[in-house]
Amino acid sequence: MSGIELGGLYFAGMLALLALRVPIGIAMALTGMVGFVTLAGWAPLLNQLKLVAYARYSNYDLSVVPLFLLMGNFASRGGLSAALFAAANAAIGHVRGGIAMAAIGACAGFGAICGSSLATAATMGQVALPELRRYNYAPQLAAGALAAGGTLGILIPPSIVLAIYAILTEQNIAKLFTAALVPGVIATLGYMAAIGIYVRVYPGTGPAGPRADRAARRRTGRAVLPVAAIFVVMIGGMYGGVFSATEGAAVGTVATGILAAFKGMRWKDFVDCVLSTAEAAGMIFLILLGADLLNSFLALSQLPVELANWVKGSGLPPMLVLTAIVLIYVLLGCVMDSLSMILLTIPIFFPVVMGLEFWGLRGSEKAIWFGMIALMVVEIGLITPPVGMNVYIISSLARDIPMAVAFRGVVPFLMSDAVRVFLVVTFPALSLTLVRWLN
Amino acid sequence: MTPPADPIGRLIDRAARGFALFGGVLLTAIAAISVVSILGRWLLGKPIQGDFELVQIACAGCVTCFLPWCQMRRGHVLVDFFTNRLPPRTRLWFDAAGTLAIAAVAGLVAWRTGAGLLAVKAAGETSMILGMPIWWGYVPMAPAFALLALAACHGAAMDAIGATRR
Numbered sequence: 001m002s003g004i005e006l007g008g009l010y011f012a013g014m015l016a017l018l019a020l021r022v023p024i025g026i027a028m029a030l031t032g033m034v035g036f037v038t039l040a041g042w043a044p045l046l047n048q049l050k051l052v053a054y055a056r057y058s059n060y061d062l063s064v065v066p067l068f069l070l071m072g073n074f075a076s077r078g079g080l081s082a083a084l085f086a087a088a089n090a091a092i093g094h095v096r097g098g099i100a101m102a103a104i105g106a107c108a109g110f111g112a113i114c115g116s117s118l119a120t121a122a123t124m125g126q127v128a129l130p131e132l133r134r135y136n137y138a139p140q141l142a143a144g145a146l147a148a149g150g151t152l153g154i155l156i157p158p159s160i161v162l163a164i165y166a167i168l169t170e171q172n173i174a175k176l177f178t179a180a181l182v183p184g185v186i187a188t189l190g191y192m193a194a195i196g197i198y199v200r201v202y203p204g205t206g207p208a209g210p211r212a213d214r215a216a217r218r219r220t221g222r223a224v225l226p227v228a229a230i231f232v233v234m235i236g237g238m239y240g241g242v243f244s245a246t247e248g249a250a251v252g253t254v255a256t257g258i259l260a261a262f263k264g265m266r267w268k269d270f271v272d273c274v275l276s277t278a279e280a281a282g283m284i285f286l287i288l289l290g291a292d293l294l295n296s297f298l299a300l301s302q303l304p305v306e307l308a309n310w311v312k313g314s315g316l317p318p319m320l321v322l323t324a325i326v327l328i329y330v331l332l333g334c335v336m337d338s339l340s341m342i343l344l345t346i347p348i349f350f351p352v353v354m355g356l357e358f359w360g361l362r363g364s365e366k367a368i369w370f371g372m373i374a375l376m377v378v379e380i381g382l383i384t385p386p387v388g389m390n391v392y393i394i395s396s397l398a399r400d401i402p403m404a405v406a407f408r409g410v411v412p413f414l415m416s417d418a419v420r421v422f423l424v425v426t427f428p429a430l431s432l433t434l435v436r437w438l439n
Numbered sequence: 440m441t442p443p444a445d446p447i448g449r450l451i452d453r454a455a456r457g458f459a460l461f462g463g464v465l466l467t468a469i470a471a472i473s474v475v476s477i478l479g480r481w482l483l484g485k486p487i488q489g490d491f492e493l494v495q496i497a498c499a500g501c502v503t504c505f506l507p508w509c510q511m512r513r514g515h516v517l518v519d520f521f522t523n524r525l526p527p528r529t530r531l532w533f534d535a536a537g538t539l540a541i542a543a544v545a546g547l548v549a550w551r552t553g554a555g556l557l558a559v560k561a562a563g564e565t566s567m568i569l570g571m572p573i574w575w576g577y578v579p580m581a582p583a584f585a586l587l588a589l590a591a592c593h594g595a596a597m598d599a600i601g602a603t604r605r
Contacts, residue, residue: 019521021533026515026540033544050555053548053584054577058499060491066466066501243477246494250473274463275456275508282509283516285502286541289548335520387520 003039007301010035014294024340028290035297048296056292057285060246061173064163066281067249071158071256072114073273076123078260080227084109085127087220090212097199097206099135100145101192103128107149108188109224111156112231113256115163116280117338117382121150121390125397138205139401141198144409147390148191148416151379154338156184157235158249160284161338161378165371168346171364173245174238178438179368179431181235183376183424190416198412230255239438284339291343298347308351318356322425325349326377333381337389341378349374359428365435372424372431380417383410443511443597451590455507458583462504465497472497489568496571500579506545507586510594515541528605535598542591549584556581 014031018024036045056062075081088105092098107124114120125146132142154161157177166173199206212220230252238248257265265273298304311321332341353370361369382390385407395406424430442452472493480486487493509515517537522530556577564573 018518020537021517021519021522021530022537022540023515023517026537026544029544030540033547046551049548049551050558053503053552053580054499054555057502057580058495058576060495060498062502063469063494063498066498066505067470070466070470243473244491246469246491247473247477250470251477253470254474271460271463274466275459277466278459278462278505278508279512279514280509281502282505282507283514286506286509286515335518337516340516387518 003301004303004306006035006038007298007303010038010297010301011303018336023286024336024344025286025288025290028287028294028344032290032293032295032297036293036300039297039300052292052296053289056289059167060244061163061167062288063246064158064173064249065160065284066277067246067253068115068158068160068163069277069280070273071249071253072116072119072153073277074253074256074260074265075110075113075227076119077265077269077273078256078263080113080224080256080259080263081106081110081123081127083220083223084227085124085131087224089131089209090217090220093209094211095196096208097141097195099128099132099209100137100141100195100206103132103145104149104152104188104191104195107146107152108156108184109227111152111154111184113158113227113234113252114153115158115160117150117153117379118389118393120153121147121393122397124149125394129394129398135207135209137207138202138409139398140405140409141195141205142409143391143394143398143401143406144411144413145191145195147383147388147394147406147410148194148413150390150393151382152184152187152191154379155180155187155375157181158252159375161342162371162375163245164284164288164339165342165346165374168343169350169367169371171367171371174235174248175364175435176368176371177235177245178239179372179435180375182430182434183372183420186420186423186430187376187416190420191413194412194416226255226259230259287340287343291347294344295347304348304351307348308355311352312355318358321352321356322358322373325353326373326421329374329377330380330384333378334384335387336381338378338381341381342374346374361428361432365428365432368435369424369428369431373421376417376421376424380414380421383413443593448593448597451507451586451593452511454586455511455590458504458586459508461579462501462508465501465504469494469497469501489566489571492566492569492571496566496576499576500583503580503583506583507590510541510587510590513594528602531598531602531605535595535602538591538595538598542588542595545584545588545591549581549588552577552584553581 010031014027017027033045085106088102093102107120110120110124157180162176163173166176234248234252237243238245382388391406395401395403443449472490476487476490556574560574
């Protein structure tokens with residue numbers, strides 16, 4: 001059996017393991033190790049295992065992941081979500097559907113200091129749900145807006161998924177974060193537009209809130225200035241070359257921690273932040289180790305290279321290939337979390353995409369553009385049934401909203417997602433202009 | 440998630456918490472080193488020499504120390520979609536097997552990382568700028584993986600007991 005056939009066969013075996021509740025990182029690790037032994041033998045595997053964990057975990061860029069997680073925890077604990085929602089609500093709460101739009105805006109603001117979608121959905125859900133309920137928003141609109149708004153957590157930089165993509169594909173983290181800014185803003189506006197249309201098609205689902213006076217607007221606006229300052233310093237410094245991604249994450253974490261301490265975070269809360277960071281980071285890093293083992297087997301089997309060559313030589317239209325990749329992501333997203341999807345598929349899809357011609361893009365620009373598409377598509381998986389983690393979180397916060405109602409509420413936002421994916425695919429300038437301009 | 444009720448489980452839980460907090464100390468160190476280095480570069484024109492080597496070593500220790508705590512909180516993700524319709528008992532047996540697989544992989548990695556520590560120490564590898572011995576980075580890793588294996592063994596046993604009692 002050739003290496004490629006073996007690679008394909010073992011990959012299928014791994015999917016079966018996944019379906020049988022084997023933890024994702026472990027299914028990857030087992031497949032990778034068994035495959036490595038088949039192709040190279042025991043002794044090379046045992047040798048490789050001596051160094052693999054340290055080599056993987058001592059990656060300098062990777063330290064942004066636990067830092068961003070800690071920063072997100074500080075931001076949640078420090079009550080920054082409430083300040084963001086109050087400011088957004090004072091600004092746009094008085095239009096029809098305005099409170100749901102404010103929730104989206106606050107999610108975007110929170111996403112700017114938090115790299116995780118689940119954390120964004122959870123913390124904004126706690127803050128915004130009571131308010132949405134007070135003004136009699138339809139349950140499906142409230143749940144849909146918060147679940148979809150949560151996805152802005154990874155879409156708007158900093159983003160853990162994007163950092164992992166950068167490390168896997170050896171791209172510059174700061175450039176990817178910069179590229180994600182415009183698509184992130186489009187996503188925010190697109191979600192708000194979806195709400196605006198929805199409340200007009202179904203009147204009474206999202207009444208207007210009271211108009212805030214100027215003083216209230218100024219007061220709530222001032223409360224979010226520190227958040228904006230942290231974001232500007234962190235992302236600006238990373239891109240301007242003042243500091244590395246890790247240093248930027250460190251600055252953001254320390255600043256958010258100090259802010260949270262001012263807002264009443266105590267020692268016990270700090271320990272809670274560390275422990276919940278440990279839980280989330282532990283999950284990510286076990287999968288990373290598994291992905292590393294799987295990828296060294298796949299590389300040995302030549303599967304990714306041969307697949308890329310075959311696709312390139314097959315004469316299939318590049319856009320058809322890209323559409324197929326997007327569809328695979330949407331399907332996988334129905335059963336898997338976003339990070340596992342990226343770790344599982346990027347080593348295979350990335351060489352394929354890089355071998356094809358898209359809009360005359362070259363090298364790192366193509367990598368950045370594809371990164372944006374992959375990021376947006378895996379994030380859709382968070383709100384699609386049957387496994388939509390964000391929707392689960394919102395309906396666990398609002399016990400009276402059944403899951404089916406929440407999933408129905410997501411539909412307008414999915415349409416908005418589809419339009420945005422189409423725009424970003426068709427106009428690479430949306431992701432690349434800022435990167436080119438700042439270069 | 441509540442801590443385990445049995446004495447062995449409580450002991451492992453406490454150890455995992457200790458490792459996680461030590462990881463938190465290392466993470467705080469990473470943040471502090473980076474911020475001090477920026478300030479030094481900005482105000483005094485001199486950064487911390489070899490700061491990224493310190494970050495690398497601390498990062499390896501930090502994230503490995505987080506793994507056992509994640510296991511004790513059952514935080515390692517799996518795909519549950521295809522097995523959701525199975526009776527809870529069958530599901531628990533699957534979980535026992537999956538968790539045992541974590542133990543097996545973690546045990547193997549603990550053993551090999553320990554061997555790696557000795558090999559790297561014997562080779563006398565040091566970092567480029569600070570000349571730190573690389574094996575220092577391995578020191579927290581082997582015990583953390585061993586604790587992950589232990590935590591997973593305990594979890595698998597709990598799943599199996601749960602399955603037989605149903």
